[in-house]
Amino acid sequence: MESLQKQLIAACRELREPAGYHCGLGGGRQDAPDNILLLHRCWQQKISRARDADNLYHCRYVLTLNLKTTGLVCVNEKSFPLPEGYAALTYPYQSHCYVVDQNAFDWLIITFESGTPLSPELMYRSTRLNGSCYMLANRLLALYCEQAKAPSASGTELLQVLLLGLLLELLHSDDFINAENQPQNGNNRLHLFEQLNGYIFRHLSDPELSLEELAAKHYISPALLHLIFRQMAGCTPGKYIRDIRIKQAQKLLDQRETQIAEIAERTGFSSPAVFSRCFRREVGLSPSEYQSRQSV
Numbered sequence: 001m002e003s004l005q006k007q008l009i010a011a012c013r014e015l016r017e018p019a020g021y022h023c024g025l026g027g028g029r030q031d032a033p034d035n036i037l038l039l040h041r042c043w044q045q046k047i048s049r050a051r052d053a054d055n056l057y058h059c060r061y062v063l064t065l066n067l068k069t070t071g072l073v074c075v076n077e078k079s080f081p082l083p084e085g086y087a088a089l090t091y092p093y094q095s096h097c098y099v100v101d102q103n104a105f106d107w108l109i110i111t112f113e114s115g116t117p118l119s120p121e122l123m124y125r126s127t128r129l130n131g132s133c134y135m136l137a138n139r140l141l142a143l144y145c146e147q148a149k150a151p152s153a154s155g156t157e158l159l160q161v162l163l164l165g166l167l168l169e170l171l172h173s174d175d176f177i178n179a180e181n182q183p184q185n186g187n188n189r190l191h192l193f194e195q196l197n198g199y200i201f202r203h204l205s206d207p208e209l210s211l212e213e214l215a216a217k218h219y220i221s222p223a224l225l226h227l228i229f230r231q232m233a234g235c236t237p238g239k240y241i242r243d244i245r246i247k248q249a250q251k252l253l254d255q256r257e258t259q260i261a262e263i264a265e266r267t268g269f270s271s272p273a274v275f276s277r278c279f280r281r282e283v284g285l286s287p288s289e290y291q292s293r294q295s296v
């Protein structure tokens with residue numbers, strides 16, 4: 001299995017960055033993942049924080065295969081380790097981020113859409129990759145590179161089937177770690193980030209939440225707080241908190257059950273005016289314009 005893992009890491013080097021992150025390869029099968037994109041993330045191509053509305057809050061599934069270096073998956077207020085040799089699936093419209101030492105990692109990331117919702121059993125968990133998973137991933141990657149150059153109907157349909165097979169292997173595995181029952185993380189920095197993330201979500205509605213408070217509550221200096229977020233999340237702690245607030249606001253706006261003023265309060269903005277200004281800066285629309293567009 002180690003040779004299959006090394007083979008997959010080597011093959012990832014052949015992946016080219018796509019022109020866009022929402023238009024991938026797909027076939028004619030309605031019962032399988034579609035619009036498939038494969039991305040390689042490593043020290044040379046780091047995980048970046050979202051810079052636009054679609055990336056902040058998107059409708060795609062994200063399957064992450066960790067080929068090197070233990071990381072952490074933060075999904076909403078929950079978090080769980082993503083050890084080397086494991087995979088994790090995040091679902092559409094989940095507030096999520098991946099935390100890892102970005103100077104020493106190798107991850108294969110597969111994003112896709114699905115016409116039918118996937119089983120929720122893969123939610124909030126990381127699953128060990130077995131030999132079959134590695135073989136499917138290697139074949140999937142090779143075919144993806146072929147189809148990116150010269151797509152064919154049979155090739156893209158096979159791509160769908162291979163990804164479905166990989167997801168089914170993960171679904172039926174009984175070797176996994178979930179957010180509710182996880183071992184103590186041996187990486188102190190990851191464990192600290194996990195605590196920081198949980199604190200942020202518990203106090204997200206507090207407009208007085210400050211970086212000084214966040215650092216003091218966890219007995220670290222503001223400088224170390226910034227270093228941890230820069231190294232592990234690829235952004236400043238302030239940017240991290242703003243992104244989460246905007247994602248939560250988008251989710252509430254989509255539900256159309258809460259007044260905009262209340263959404264501003266629930267997501268930690270000091271006033272509806274401040275909320276509207278920040279939302280427009282990040283999303284490109286005011287909250288009311290965003291809500292109107294979503295209802296069209």
